Amino acid sequence: MKDISHLLRVAGIFVLVVAGFLVVRHFMVPKSFGEVGHYRADAVDEIRALKQHYSGDAACPACHKGQSQEKAQGGHRGVRCESCHGALQEHVEQPKSVKPGKPKESEMRSFCGRCHEKSLSKPPKFPQQNLKEHNPGIACDQCHPAHKPQ
Amino acid sequence: MNPINRRQFLKTAALTFLAFAGRALAAPLAAAEKFFHEPPWRRKKPYWGYAVDITKCIGCGRCADACKTENEIPREPFYFRTWVERYILRRSGEVAVDSPNGGIDGYPPPRDPESIAQSFFVPKLCNHCEHSPCEQVCPVGATFKTEDGVVLVDRKYCIGCRYCIQACPYGCRYFHPTLQVADKCTLCYHRIKNGKRPACVENCPTGARMFGDLSDPEGALTKFRESERTQVLKPHMGTEPKLVYKGLDKEVR
Known part of the structure; x- marks a missing residue:
C-alpha cells in the first residue's frame, strides 16, 4: 500500500481537475x-423574434382598395407602397394613430428624381428625365399621377 | 493438395481482404461524395437564396435605406448591411467605384460623360456563403449557419473580437457601434421566417433584388438561376455564395 500512495495522490489530483473542469464548463x-x-440554438429564435418595421403590400388593399387597384394598372405596379410611403408596420397595427407619410409637394422633384433623374449609370430602358430641362419648377404629379403614372 | 507457402497465403489473404473492404466501403464513400458535392438545398427545405439583376438596378438606394430602418442600424455612414456601389469604367481603362452613404442619398449623374465607356450599379450584401470564412474563424461559435442556410450572428454570445470582419472577403460585416458586437445581413431572418421578404427586396422598385427558396424547383429564384446566366463574386475564394448576380462585369470585386 505504501508503494502506491504517491500514485493515488496523483490520481486524486487528476480526478479533482477533471471534476473542476466539468463544473466550470457547465456554467460557461x-x-x-x-x-x-x-x-446557441436559442439565438435563432431570438433573431426571429426581432421587431418588424415594414409590413409588406399584402396588408394595404384591405383599407386602400382604390389606390391599390389604380396602382396595379399603371407603370408603378411593380413598386411597393412602402417604397414611397415609408415603413408602415405600425400603421397596419394602429391605423388611427400612426399615419403614413408621403412626399411633400415641394420635395417631389427630388423625391421622384431619385429614381427618374437621367443618368448614364442607369439602365437605358428605365424611364428617365433631365430634371433641369424637363418642366422646371412644376411638381411631377401635376402631369404624372404617382399611383398611375403615364 | 499442395500445401501453400507463406507468400501465397499472405497474397491470397490480402486480396480477399481488399475485395471485401472495397465492397463494404463503396456505399459510404458514394454517400460522402454525394454529401460534399450535392448542393445542400437538395436535402434541406427550405434553403434560402438571393439573386441580384444588375441590369435592372437604378441606384436609388431604397434597399440600403429600408435595411437601416428595418434592422435599426445606426444612420451615420459606414454601418451598412447592404449598400449600392457605382462602377464607372472610363475609356482610358481607369475604373472608379463610389458609394456615397451607401447610395442612400442617391447618385448625382457623372460629371464627365464623354470619358465614360460604361457605368452601372452593383448592390452588395452578405453572400451567405455555403463555406463562410466568417463562420469558420469565429472563436466562440457566435457566427453560425442556420439549418436553412442563413449566416447569422448571436448578439449575446459574440465577444467582439472582430476576427470575422477581417475574414469576410466581401466586406459585408461591420462592428455595431452601440451593441458592441459584429453585425451583418440576416436576410431579414425575422421577416422571412414569418412569410415575408427581406426589407431590401420588398422595397426594390425595379425588381433587381430577388429572394427565394432554392429547394423549391418551381420557385421564382430557381427559375431565375436556371434561365439566366449568373455569376458569384470572387468564385476563386471557394466560399460558394448563395447570392448570385446577373450581368456582373469582370471589374466588380
Missing part, C-alpha cells in the same frame, strides 16, 4: 449550445 457553456450545431 450556454444553454442550448450544440443542440443543432456549433452555436
Whole structure:
C-alpha cells in the first residue's frame, strides 16, 4: 500500500481537475449550445423574434382598395407602397394613430428624381428625365399621377 | 493438395481482404461524395437564396435605406448591411467605384460623360456563403449557419473580437457601434421566417433584388438561376455564395 500512495495522490489530483473542469464548463457553456450545431440554438429564435418595421403590400388593399387597384394598372405596379410611403408596420397595427407619410409637394422633384433623374449609370430602358430641362419648377404629379403614372 | 507457402497465403489473404473492404466501403464513400458535392438545398427545405439583376438596378438606394430602418442600424455612414456601389469604367481603362452613404442619398449623374465607356450599379450584401470564412474563424461559435442556410450572428454570445470582419472577403460585416458586437445581413431572418421578404427586396422598385427558396424547383429564384446566366463574386475564394448576380462585369470585386 505504501508503494502506491504517491500514485493515488496523483490520481486524486487528476480526478479533482477533471471534476473542476466539468463544473466550470457547465456554467460557461450556454444553454442550448450544440443542440443543432456549433452555436446557441436559442439565438435563432431570438433573431426571429426581432421587431418588424415594414409590413409588406399584402396588408394595404384591405383599407386602400382604390389606390391599390389604380396602382396595379399603371407603370408603378411593380413598386411597393412602402417604397414611397415609408415603413408602415405600425400603421397596419394602429391605423388611427400612426399615419403614413408621403412626399411633400415641394420635395417631389427630388423625391421622384431619385429614381427618374437621367443618368448614364442607369439602365437605358428605365424611364428617365433631365430634371433641369424637363418642366422646371412644376411638381411631377401635376402631369404624372404617382399611383398611375403615364 | 499442395500445401501453400507463406507468400501465397499472405497474397491470397490480402486480396480477399481488399475485395471485401472495397465492397463494404463503396456505399459510404458514394454517400460522402454525394454529401460534399450535392448542393445542400437538395436535402434541406427550405434553403434560402438571393439573386441580384444588375441590369435592372437604378441606384436609388431604397434597399440600403429600408435595411437601416428595418434592422435599426445606426444612420451615420459606414454601418451598412447592404449598400449600392457605382462602377464607372472610363475609356482610358481607369475604373472608379463610389458609394456615397451607401447610395442612400442617391447618385448625382457623372460629371464627365464623354470619358465614360460604361457605368452601372452593383448592390452588395452578405453572400451567405455555403463555406463562410466568417463562420469558420469565429472563436466562440457566435457566427453560425442556420439549418436553412442563413449566416447569422448571436448578439449575446459574440465577444467582439472582430476576427470575422477581417475574414469576410466581401466586406459585408461591420462592428455595431452601440451593441458592441459584429453585425451583418440576416436576410431579414425575422421577416422571412414569418412569410415575408427581406426589407431590401420588398422595397426594390425595379425588381433587381430577388429572394427565394432554392429547394423549391418551381420557385421564382430557381427559375431565375436556371434561365439566366449568373455569376458569384470572387468564385476563386471557394466560399460558394448563395447570392448570385446577373450581368456582373469582370471589374466588380
